[in-house]
Amino acid sequence: MxxxxxxxxxxxxxxxxxxxxxxxxxxxxxxxxxxxxxxxxxxxxxxxxxxxxxxxxxxxxxxxxxxxxxxxxxxxxxxxxxxxxxxxxxxxxxxxxxxxxxxxxxxxxxxxxxxxxxxxxxxxxxxxxxxxxxxxxxxxxxxxxxxxxxxxxxxxxxxxxxxxxxxxxxxxRKRDVKKILWPLPVEEMHGVGKKTAEKLATIQIKTIGDLAGGNDIQVKQLLGINGERLKQRANGVDNRHVDPDAIAGFKSIGNSTTLPYDSTDEEELKTVLKKLSQSVGARVRRKDMLAANIQIIIRYDDRRTITRSRKLENPIEQDDEIYNAAFRLWKKHWNGDPIRLLGVTAQELIEKGEAFKQLDIFSYEKDAKREPLLKALDELKGKYGDDIVLQGIKNKKQPFGDNEHGTSFEKDFLSDLNND
The missing domain is CATH 3.30.70.270 (Reverse transcriptase/Diguanylate cyclase domain)
Structure with missing residues (x-):
């Protein structure tokens, strides 16, 4: 054979x-x-x-x-x-x-x-x-x-x-690409969604063949490095290996902050969690990802550190959803001692195109309506700073600094496949 x-x-x-x-x-x-x-x-x-x-x-x-x-x-x-x-x-x-x-x-x-x-x-x-x-x-x-x-x-x-x-x-086969794939509409290509297809149409790319022969500079200006990858694949080129360990790969986005003084003030600590959740949410959305797990870190004044995580029923990306999950974890596991450091991490990140809503899928309709608002908020924050818009936060005082250190913790994606 x-x-x-x-x-x-x-x-x-x-x-x-x-x-x-x-x-x-x-x-x-x-x-x-x-x-x-x-x-x-x-x-x-x-x-x-x-x-x-x-x-x-x-x-x-x-x-x-x-x-x-x-x-x-x-x-x-x-x-x-x-x-x-x-x-x-x-x-x-x-x-x-x-x-x-x-x-x-x-x-x-x-x-x-x-x-x-x-x-x-x-x-x-x-x-x-x-x-x-x-x-x-x-x-x-x-x-x-x-x-x-x-x-x-x-x-x-x-x-x-x-x-x-x-x-x-x-x-x-690769030799079949020109005959079989190139005549297809570009939106039928794996990795090209409706929005990407609409962008490509602005430079007269309507079929996979158009993308395969597209101008490198134009495509990159329009879609960034992803445009280069898509053009390569339209030509049948894909050098990725089959990786059995990919599900255990590093897929998380997190931030933590060391407080300027040890605190037991619940309102102040909630404000910190909200700021961390907003920062994490913005980065998750920038990468077009959804989080299937939220983790928090609590470090006490005596340096004792605990991490706790919660598997979510549905993947999330919005600031308030990340905050709500983080807050519930913090409320459940904080023992009331003074806190020196707090951290929030979005784990088990899933590309939006690969995600499926596990329970109430109809709520994607609501999520879709919020996307333009979330995008506008992220653009404002990117231009004027994170404090330009604070959703649902009382601006009575900001006692803690912006010394946010990125924290990342490995978590298996589809870890059941390894453990069961």
């Missing part, structure tokens, strides 16, 4: 589970097989939003983020289930365990998708045979459908897995 593998390049698979949440529910309740099924938050309320749905439901026009009332109008026989995230987590762990029986080079990128490097797996068959084996094993052992992309790099494998759903297997 070795001759079926490249002499110098890599063979990468992208395994993407089809309608994962809905498929898991169908696996647990076989009577749902072949029926239009949707997972939705606030099932009993009209304002509920579709989180995901089966392909049978999609045939009626039901889509992710569609209001539940509209989905039921399009599909009167729609079967709606509340999300069961503990069930999805366990199924995800089992899925990745199965993938690791083929190779140790497995990199989870979300709860329902991951990359595999099978370059040295030629004893197990051709790349196509391995992909079929994985797909069949997932159906046989977990009753779950998947789509798999086979390519020489991660970007092309991801693009390939999106081409045939459900239960598709697609090979995408």
């Amino acid at each position: 070795k001759e079926m593998y490249p002499k110098n390049g890599r063979v990468i698979l992208h395994v993407d589970m089809n309608s994962f949440f809905a498929s898991v529910e169908i696996a647990y309740d076989p009577s749902l097989q072949g029926k239009p099924v949707a997972i939705a938050g606030n099932v009993e309320e009209r304002r509920g939003i579709i989180i995901t749905c089966s392909y049978e439901a999609r045939a009626f026009g039901v889509k992710t983020t569609m209001p539940l009332w509209e989905a039921k109008r399009k599909c009167p026989n729609l079967i709606v289930r509340k999300p069961n995230f503990e069930r999805y987590r366990k199924t995800s762990l089992a899925m990745f365990e199965l993938l690791r029986t083929y190779t140790n080079l497995v990199e989870p990128v979300s709860i329902d998708e991951g990359y595999m490097d099978i370059t040295d797996c030629y004893e197990k068959g051709t790349p196509l045979e391995i992909a079929h084996s994985i797909q069949e094993s997932l159906v046989k052992t977990l009753l779950l459908p998947s789509s798999i992309g086979i390519a020489p790099n991660k970007f092309l494998a991801k693009m390939a897995s999106d081409m045939k759903k459900p239960m598709g297997i697609t090979i995408l």
Whole structure:
């Protein structure tokens, strides 16, 4: 089989589970097989939003983020289930365990998708045979459908897995890029969202081919260093390795401040927490990330230091959300002794494009309305300083200085995959 593998390049698979949440529910309740099924938050309320749905439901026009009332109008026989995230987590762990029986080079990128490097797996068959084996094993052992992309790099494998759903297997070689990818609208390219596509349209880049041949200076001026990466990928170039340890990577943003004097004044300490939360929130948003975990540090006057963290039900980015999570931790764990230092850290950062709302997904609608306001506030702070706008803080006095030292603490992203 070795001759079926490249002499110098890599063979990468992208395994993407089809309608994962809905498929898991169908696996647990076989009577749902072949029926239009949707997972939705606030099932009993009209304002509920579709989180995901089966392909049978999609045939009626039901889509992710569609209001539940509209989905039921399009599909009167729609079967709606509340999300069961503990069930999805366990199924995800089992899925990745199965993938690791083929190779140790497995990199989870979300709860329902991951990359595999099978370059040295030629004893197990051709790349196509391995992909079929994985797909069949997932159906046989977990009753779950998947789509798999086979390519020489991660970007092309991801693009390939999106081409045939459900239960598709697609090979995408670098020589196919010009014929298959370049004619596609640029917004169909992995890594290009609606806003980025709108920006690119201002310089007449409307297809992936336009981006591949775009002017380097123009693209970089418009999108920064990300523009360079996107142009490379539009040309089929992606040198990232499949990294099994990526989930345990350093992904946190934090700030701490040493107080000018030891304090037990609750109002003053709350003010410090608010300032730290605003600083962390601004940096999280600048990086287009969401935080799935918040950690605080409390250092007492005798140098005793404690760190406490809280896993969040939904990833967050807003200052008040970060503050509320930090405040609850601080209130629970502060023993009343004088405090010398406080710190707030956003952990388990997730790129916005990869994040999924775990419970009340309809609230993304509210978040989206706030984004222009948050952006304007961040721009004001960047131009005039953090104190130009203080949301919800009484400006009675500012007893503590601005000696904020960045603090960072390693935290596994999707750490369950390592620990369970």
